[in-house]
Amino acid sequence: MATPLLQVSGLRKSFGSQEVLSGINLEVQRGQVFTILGPSGAGKSVFLKCLGGVVHQDAGEVRFDGKLLSASNPASLADFRHRCSFLFQSNALFDSLTALENVALPLEQTTDLSNREIRQQAMEALKQLEIDTFAGRYPGQMSGGMQKRLALARAIVTKPELVFFDEPTAGLDPLRRNAVFAMIARYQRQLAFTALVVTHDVPEALVTSDRVALLEGGQLRFDGTPAEFSSSTLPVVTGFRDSVEALGNTLAALQTSPK
Amino acid sequence: MVKIRVPVLFVGTKHRIAEHPAACQVSTPVVGVLGRNTLDLVSRLGEFALFVIASFRGAIGSRRLPRRIVRAFYEQGALCLPVILIVGIFTGLVLGLQGYYVLSRFGSEGLLGALVSLSLVREMAPVLAALMIVGQAGSALAAELGIQRNSEQIVALETMGIDSHGYLVSPRLLAALVVFPLQTALFVAIGLYGGSLSGSVLLGVDPGIYWSAVERAVEMADVRECFIKAATFGLLTISICSYYGYNAHRCSTATGARAVSASTTRAVVLSSIVVLAVDYAITSFLV
Numbered sequence: 001m002a003t004p005l006l007q008v009s010g011l012r013k014s015f016g017s018q019e020v021l022s023g024i025n026l027e028v029q030r031g032q033v034f035t036i037l038g039p040s041g042a043g044k045s046v047f048l049k050c051l052g053g054v055v056h057q058d059a060g061e062v063r064f065d066g067k068l069l070s071a072s073n074p075a076s077l078a079d080f081r082h083r084c085s086f087l088f089q090s091n092a093l094f095d096s097l098t099a100l101e102n103v104a105l106p107l108e109q110t111t112d113l114s115n116r117e118i119r120q121q122a123m124e125a126l127k128q129l130e131i132d133t134f135a136g137r138y139p140g141q142m143s144g145g146m147q148k149r150l151a152l153a154r155a156i157v158t159k160p161e162l163v164f165f166d167e168p169t170a171g172l173d174p175l176r177r178n179a180v181f182a183m184i185a186r187y188q189r190q191l192a193f194t195a196l197v198v199t200h201d202v203p204e205a206l207v208t209s210d211r212v213a214l215l216e217g218g219q220l221r222f223d224g225t226p227a228e229f230s231s232s233t234l235p236v237v238t239g240f241r242d243s244v245e246a247l248g249n250t251l252a253a254l255q256t257s258p259k
Numbered sequence: 260m261v262k263i264r265v266p267v268l269f270v271g272t273k274h275r276i277a278e279h280p281a282a283c284q285v286s287t288p289v290v291g292v293l294g295r296n297t298l299d300l301v302s303r304l305g306e307f308a309l310f311v312i313a314s315f316r317g318a319i320g321s322r323r324l325p326r327r328i329v330r331a332f333y334e335q336g337a338l339c340l341p342v343i344l345i346v347g348i349f350t351g352l353v354l355g356l357q358g359y360y361v362l363s364r365f366g367s368e369g370l371l372g373a374l375v376s377l378s379l380v381r382e383m384a385p386v387l388a389a390l391m392i393v394g395q396a397g398s399a400l401a402a403e404l405g406i407q408r409n410s411e412q413i414v415a416l417e418t419m420g421i422d423s424h425g426y427l428v429s430p431r432l433l434a435a436l437v438v439f440p441l442q443t444a445l446f447v448a449i450g451l452y453g454g455s456l457s458g459s460v461l462l463g464v465d466p467g468i469y470w471s472a473v474e475r476a477v478e479m480a481d482v483r484e485c486f487i488k489a490a491t492f493g494l495l496t497i498s499i500c501s502y503y504g505y506n507a508h509r510c511s512t513a514t515g516a517r518a519v520s521a522s523t524t525r526a527v528v529l530s531s532i533v534v535l536a537v538d539y540a541i542t543s544f545l546v
Contacts, residue, residue, distance in 0.1 A: 081420035
């Protein structure tokens with residue numbers, strides 16, 4: 001079997017006395033869309049930030065393409081950051097830069113490309129996400145959906161091998177949520193990057209992912225295909241699935257009940 | 260029972276006021292609070308020093324730095340120019356007025372130019388110009404970095420492999436080393452003109468006497484002291500404002516918008532105190 005693109009073993013992280021991640025083991029194969037599900041506060045974002053090197057883990061190993069990532073080996077971290085990108089829950093766009101400048105930023109700061117090449121590649125990324133007509137606009141002048149696409153354009157402009165998506169649909173309505181997942185699936189196939197998505201949107205994740213994992217109480221309780229997740233009888237999985245369904249039923253009941 | 264109140268020793272720590280039931284139990288908590296606050300202070304100073312070093316080191320590998328330095332020139336220079344000119348002219352006017360009335364008691368109105376120029380060059384221009392730039396550009400810088408920290412823009416830079424110190428702080432620090440002395444020079448120039456306005460135009464001191472007194476009084480050592488002070492204030496104040504903005508999430512117990520406002524306030528207050536304290540230190544060292 002080929003070396004996994006990302007390999008995590010025994011990852012632990014605590015904030016004070018509260019242990020958020022208690023020994024996570026995970027393997028992500030190249031070209032997969034791997035989704036980590038879990039309720040709010042389960043430690044999904046912290047896990048992603050540990051993988052991205054934004055938050056330092058207390059213990060455990062993260063290997064990218066077989067190479068151990070460690071603070072004592074800055075070259076490995078630099079290589080990792082060059083080959084990965086991150087899409088934040090809040091998009092983290094620079095509001096003082098235009099859409100084009102936002103997308104051009106990683107190329108400007110991490111490559112030796114000429115200004116003409118940078119502009120060309122940034123415009124290409126904007127075109128791929130169908131927002132090239134808004135190149136001169138500032139993020140504040142764009143809708144939420146367009147900002148999400150702009151953030152994705154910035155994430156893919158360096159042609160990364162792995163993209164981390166931190167709650168990409170947080171705060172979006174169901175239609176936009178579907179659109180964002182469709183966008184991830186579409187560009188993942190088109191650009192052939194590996195995607196590691198963290199979300200609590202179960203139905204959308206099951207449709208678009210190759211593999212799903214369930215994070216709860218700081219541990220991975222399930223790791224398998226979407227079909228296995230749907231048919232699993234593990235109490236923790238059924239409990240999570242039921243809680244999502246229960247919310248849907250409650251909302252449906254509210255809509256049909258007399259005022 | 261005797262109750263003793265231990266006052267706040269260092270703003271920012273959680274040990275605000277402790278009440279102790281008996282005097283015999285006081286010594287240990289007092290030492291504890293003192294110790295914790297001292298360690299906290301030393302640790303923060305060390306962290307601040309590392310932040311400044313990282314910011315200068317970040318400039319070495321930072322790409323397209325000149326463009327960002329030009330933007331920093333604009334923020335600290337062009338945007339602060341009106342306030343520098345307004346405060347400069349009024350400072351000169353007041354110095355001219357006060358100086359004239361004091362000197363005229365001794366029949367020494369002819370020394371008005373010397374009094375105004377030496378006051379401005381040695382003390383007032385570097386200090387007031389620095390305080391004005393802190394109020395305008397320093398506060399804006401701390402708030403901007405605080406918001407960038409809050410909205411994960413700084414983390415985003417790190418995940419893109421961009422040194423956030425080099426990208427955000429280095430250009431501001433490098434610009435400050437040039438802009439503060441330039442603004443101070445402008446402050447001196449407009450202040451001298453203000454002094455001549457009140458002294459010569461309003462109170463009748465001969466302009467030739469005023470300007471020749473200026474020329475005779477100011478020596479190269481005074482100008483050097485003025486520029487050394489200005490550059491030092493620039494480095495310190497912009498570093499403090501950057502540090503508080505960059506670490507807005509850690510510099511206060513508040514979160515979100517309140518953390519940004521708290522860190523901005525602290526940055527401006529601390530920068531102002533540092534300007535006055537360092538001014539005294541440099542003056543006593545150089546004079």
